[in-house]
Amino acid sequence: MTAPSLFGTVLRLHKSRVLTAALRGHGLRFASFVHQEGYIGGQWVPAASGKLFPVTNPANGEVVGSVADMGEEETQAAIDAAHTAFQTWHKTTAKERSGLLRQWYNLVEEHKEDLARLMVLESGKPLVEARGEISYGSAFLEWYSEEARRIYGEVVQSPVTSKEMVFIRRPIGVASMITPWNFPNAMITRKAGAALAAGCTCVVKPAEDTPFSALALAELAEKAGIPPGVVNVVTASRGNTPAVGNLMCSSPKVAGVFFTGSTGVGKLLYNQCAQGVKRIGLELGGNAPFIVFNSASVKDAVAGLMVAKFRNAGQTCISANRVLVQEGVHDQFLAALKEAVEQQTVVGDGMKDGVTVGPLINAAQLKRVEKIVQETVACGAQVVMGGSVHSAGECFFQPTILTGVTEDMRAFKEEIFGPVIPIKKFETEEEALKTANATQHGLASYFYSQDVSQVWRVARSLEAGMTGINEGLISAAEVAFGGIKESGIGREGSKHGIDDYTYIKYLCFGGIN
Structure with missing residues (x-):
């Protein structure tokens, strides 16, 4: 079932958007960044229940705005959209994916001041740090736009003359991404950049404290020409998050789960992914x-x-x-x-x-x-x-x-x-x-x-x-970010950041004699 048929008439956000006083008063030039709906299959869609949840500025308690409180129904629609999009996205050339990622990067750079100000309002971090995060986050899109064309295979020396042996890398499929509030831009681009470069599609569930940054990135991905369903964003309140997260881990259409957050939640996701033996990337707590x-x-x-x-x-x-x-x-x-x-x-x-x-x-x-x-x-x-x-x-x-x-x-x-x-x-x-x-x-x-x-x-x-x-x-962006012990599995950034989104496929060519 597609997102439009599931939710009926889809309200395009530029028609329904209402700016709060908090947003109007802080120099945001582009109202199109401020979304209430989630982004599923290339459509801006409300929660099936019609419910919203508020996002507040931790500096003053003022409501920044409200976003769709989505649940399992909308999450399944997002997974379905990503799975459908994968059937064609993984067949695109590395050069095509590189060009789209580069355009996404260009748009983030063009609008970085608005993205930074929006981030300050929902996360509270100083503006100078928010500007730094936008630059840091966009660097991953730039980096993976280049690394997309460097996903190499191998030719193995065969032990017999009648065979040739080759390894190629293939994208794993749909990637679920659960991201934190402390870096609401960069933790998405670090994951999505690598996934899209590899040929994967993704469903992003941002932290309930900072959903606006994720929705703004989706807006720019759409403007960059990234096809519908390749990037999806599901927003959910704290109450709906466990059910959403469980489906993002358990759905048979999801090939891998990638999470940045606490060690306790990471262990829970790890356990949930074990049932489907899914690929997993965890960047967890430190000391x-x-x-x-x-x-x-x-x-x-x-x-x-x-x-x-x-x-x-x-x-x-x-x-x-x-x-x-x-x-x-x-x-x-x-x-x-x-x-x-x-x-x-x-x-x-x-x-x-x-x-x-x-x-x-x-x-x-x-x-x-x-x-x-x-x-x-x-x-x-x-x-x-x-x-x-x-x-x-x-x-x-x-x-x-x-x-x-x-x-x-x-x-x-x-x-x-x-x-x-x-x-x-x-x-x-x-x-x-x-x-x-x-x-x-x-x-x-x-x-x-x-x-x-x-x-x-x-x-x-x-x-x-x-x-x-x-x-x-x-x-x-150039370094392999990740930990050992209970601080995680896998690496993000660097050329190794693509590893978790690909698998090695062995091709054996026989009968050469």
């Missing part, structure tokens, strides 16, 4: 160590930590979470860090000039961060600065530094996802590595040292999929 050795440049280490911790108010999976500082530079580092936090962090509404730290995504996340700090302090940690809710609003938390933290305290055991820096002093390299690796997470890690031998020893020994060495900003 990144940030180690400062005696040989480090303290100035550089402080600068790196400011980036690795306070970007998106600490709400990134690769945020520095456990800061380990060797005793020889501990006091110097702490003093320099405190000065940097005082001078460089400005908390407030992301639309205001000069703001560097926005709100946490919602009140529940604020309460969680507050409780982590309170429990850590109750166990003996000292508050150097911050430590409580910020006066800027109900979802803001003060930039915080804690010292005297030990491995058994909650701030070291859990991913904080907030602007909190817990610091532990250590004596030896062996001690630092033991502490850093004492976690089931293994996404990112960071360390600072000017000792070349130490750099190689520590880089080899840290148990993480990615390591920043004298560097706090490690993400790029």
